[in-house]
Amino acid sequence: MLPTFVIVLREAFEAALLLGIVYTYLQKISRPQHYRYVTAGAVLGVLASIATGVVVSYLSGPLLDLGPDLVTAGILFLSVAVLTWMLVWMRQHARAIKGDVQRRIDEAESRSRLWVIATVAFAGVFREGAETVLFVWGLLAQAAAGAGWASLIGGVLGVAVAAVLALAIFNGSKAVSLPTFFLVTSVLLLLLAAGLFSAGVGRLQGLGLLPLTGELWDTSWLLDEGSFVGTLLHGLAGYRSRPTSLEFGAWSLYLLVAGALLFGSRPTRRSSPRSGIARGATPSNVHLPS
Amino acid sequence: MMARRRWLVAVAALAIGLAAGAARAAEGPQEIPLTIEGHRFTPAEITVAAGAPVVLVISNKDKAAEEFESRDLRIEKIVPAGKTVRVRIPALKKGTYAFFGDFHPKTAQGRIVAE
Numbered sequence: 429m430l431p432t433f434v435i436v437l438r439e440a441f442e443a444a445l446l447l448g449i450v451y452t453y454l455q456k457i458s459r460p461q462h463y464r465y466v467t468a469g470a471v472l473g474v475l476a477s478i479a480t481g482v483v484v485s486y487l488s489g490p491l492l493d494l495g496p497d498l499v500t501a502g503i504l505f506l507s508v509a510v511l512t513w514m515l516v517w518m519r520q521h522a523r524a525i526k527g528d529v530q531r532r533i534d535e536a537e538s539r540s541r542l543w544v545i546a547t548v549a550f551a552g553v554f555r556e557g558a559e560t561v562l563f564v565w566g567l568l569a570q571a572a573a574g575a576g577w578a579s580l581i582g583g584v585l586g587v588a589v590a591a592v593l594a595l596a597i598f599n600g601s602k603a604v605s606l607p608t609f610f611l612v613t614s615v616l617l618l619l620l621a622a623g624l625f626s627a628g629v630g631r632l633q634g635l636g637l638l639p640l641t642g643e644l645w646d647t648s649w650l651l652d653e654g655s656f657v658g659t660l661l662h663g664l665a666g667y668r669s670r671p672t673s674l675e676f677g678a679w680s681l682y683l684l685v686a687g688a689l690l691f692g693s694r695p696t697r698r699s700s701p702r703s704g705i706a707r708g709a710t711p712s713n714v715h716l717p718s
Numbered sequence: 719m720m721a722r723r724r725w726l727v728a729v730a731a732l733a734i735g736l737a738a739g740a741a742r743a744a745e746g747p748q749e750i751p752l753t754i755e756g757h758r759f760t761p762a763e764i765t766v767a768a769g770a771p772v773v774l775v776i777s778n779k780d781k782a783a784e785e786f787e788s789r790d791l792r793i794e795k796i797v798p799a800g801k802t803v804r805v806r807i808p809a810l811k812k813g814t815y816a817f818f819g820d821f822h823p824k825t826a827q828g829r830i831v832a833e
Contacts, residue, residue: 484796492803493805497795562785563783563785634808653789654789
């Protein structure tokens with residue numbers, strides 16, 4: 429029961445974390461009406477995971493040999509792109525939420541782009557989804573054969589605890605002030621995306637598309653990647669007890685570039701399009717001499 | 719007309735045979751069978767030559783899917799129930815590389831020794 433619990437929790441952990449952050453974010457910027465985008469993305473992610481799980485079970489030959497690997501690597505890099513986009517977007521909103529006019533413009537702008545937030549939810553769920561589906565499917569088969577009900581319960585508990593985690597983020601951060609929430613989630617998403625990026629590079633190394641460079645260090649004596657804390661830290665920030673130099677390079681490079689993009693000082697541009705529109709709205713108040 | 723068609727068939731068969739032979743020769747890497755049964759790997763230890771890529775041909779005889787995973791090699795590969803999957807292992811330096819079944823890590827353990 430415990431091993432299956434740990435396996436399922438680990439797979440669902442990242443998805444829960446992302447969904448928790450995205451829902452809370454929408455609540456923070458007072459757009460609960462957009463929850464449905466996130467829910468739709470997550471539901472699509474679950475459906476796509478089930479479909480992939482079924483398809484993989486019927487594939488054979490070269491399609492089965494390489495297909496899932498390429499999809500996985502693709503999803504990893506897509507997740508990185510989507511998370512980076514979300515970080516930049518959050519940063520823009522953090523600045524835009526001040527004025528009322530800006531808020532309205534903001535809202536119009538976000539309506540046209542908010543479907544992208546659905547891809548955050550989709551990518552988060554789909555990333556480990558097919559794997560979880562196949563694993564739980566195996567548990568069901570065992571349970572149906574009269575054995576292994578305990579492991580099935582373990583699997584269900586794993587999903588439940590992940591859901592509770594998402595809910596805890598949602599409820600727990602209600603009292604947190606907006607700037608603090610932005611800061612904490614920005615750092616979390618930054619680390620998460622850096623971890624995904626380095627995992628993608630590692631995947632390409634495993635596929636032989638990039639050379640398998642030597643490992644930089646070995647901290648498995650301190651914190652093994654297979655341990656419970658190790659896997660959670662791997663999911664959260666890409667922790668590797670024996671990283672290859674390419675993986676570590678990719679991780680640091682992402683943190684540097686995306687971190688600079690996020691926290692780097694921006695020149696306050698007076699002639700930004702936003703303030704331009706705000707100024708453009710004032711002439712209606714100006715009475716022209718007749 | 720019939721003679722001509724027979725001749726065409728013969729040429730086509732020869733071409734296919736040659737192409738298949740060439741493809742097999744080009745495939746190169748040595749194939750090593752690995753069986754999953756009762757959530758265990760057989761053989762649990764595989765010896766390969768260092769510096770040469772190999773292909774693991776993993777057959778899952780169980781009724782449940784398994785995931786062949788090696789953190790050392792950065793490989794995660796789902797092997798659905800009753801299926802056979804080919805996994806390319808890049809040329810390795812001398813050393814020991816552990817792998818395990820991620821869905822049944824307690825029992826499914828093994829390692830590749832590159833000499």
